[in-house]
Amino acid sequence: MAGIPPKPWPTGKAMQLEPLVRRVLAPNPSPYTFTGTQTYIVGLGDGCAVIDPGPDEKEHLLALDAAIGEEHVCAIMCTHTHRDHSPAAKTLAARTGAAIVGCAPLVIDSNLPRSDEAFDPTYEPDRVMEDGERMTGPGWTLTAVATPGHVSNHLCFALEESGALFTGDHVMGWSTSVVIPPDGDMGDYMKSLDKLYAREDRVFYPAHGEAVEKPRQLVRGMIGHRRQRENQIVRHLAEGPHEAADFVPKMYKGLDPKLHKAAEMSVTAHLIDLEQRGLVARSGDVWQTI
Structure with missing residues (x-):
């Protein structure tokens, strides 16, 4: 697990990563979130999708409002329901009228010690996406890629127009993913890594850490x-x-x-x-x- 880099970090700033993709860093750094959760905005002017809206914190929501501007939000998409990823979905949906789509709801009540974020009990999707299902908007298509292991409801989202894959917490460039029983499953996690290794994605955009420019090489190393x-x-x-x-x-x-x-x-x-x-x-x- 790499150390957190020195400040300043681009917290709250909309960073253009490629024509269809912007990134906004949430103000929730920790040993398990690195410099914070990265929310991605996919779209180019006419309508966008927001991936992993992040924590329900005023500062982050204001940054998302500024990044989205007057653009129509077509969907709010969550890779999984840890509390650093999905809580802002409900507030953002109320503000924009967008549907919440993506992973299934999951709340684990356990007295076992955790070393990652707890689950978000407020997450209520309007549509649960299955492996291979698509969400479309003006000029973009996002395909769900089921990747259980870190948690059982984890999804990645493939941007078909550019070859990018939004990997949530399944693959991150700065650290290996935490797999915590009873819901985290190492056997499933390894199968999901094999699944990504068989793909030909151009770049990975994780929820924490920088973009992964050589995804198959990284996945091979993780396996x-x-x-x-x-x-x-x-x-x-x-x-x-x-x-x-x-x-x-x-x-x-x-x-x-x-x-x-x-x-x-x-x-x-x-x-x-x-x-x-x-x-x-x-x-x-x-x-x-x-």
Whole structure:
């Protein structure tokens, strides 16, 4: 996980990335959101779509109003329902009259510790998009690409006119995605990475961090990294039974203690995947090879 770059950041400014795409950075930086959530506006004058409207914060909504101007908002589209991505959808829909479309609603009530954002209970889509479904507007077409793993309802959106893919939290240039059980699923996440690797997108626009100009190269590296972590877990289990927390100091040397819980959750996701594949077993909190 990369460190957050020094300020100033372009918070609140509409950045033109390509003819059909603008980006507005929300004021919600953190160790898990990098410099903040990036909202994308797709369209060129006659009508636009807003992707991942972000947190329901006055400063960010005013920045979106300024970026959109008098343009008609055709749709508000959400990749998933973590609270740094979808809460502004409801307010923006009330202001613009646009439909909320994209991922399915999902709220997880759990007393398990989390190291990412909690889920947004206010999200109410007018239309849930399935894999391959399209949303169209003046001069643009966005196709839903189902990518469960980070969370079960995660979608990416492919801009057919330019070869760009809006990847939400599934693929980010600054960090690997956090996969936290019970809703985060490492097996699904790996399948979704394979799915993106098989595509030929020109560029990835993630919700956090800069654009990814060599997407297949990055995805290949991410797949290799996850397989390396899996192999580390199997090697340590060959030494004897472990609890999930036991792996962290062995596998994440020098990691900031604030990030230990995230690392433990990632290990747990790998262990559950290995269990489902019949390679490890658990008794209570203790894991061992079969």
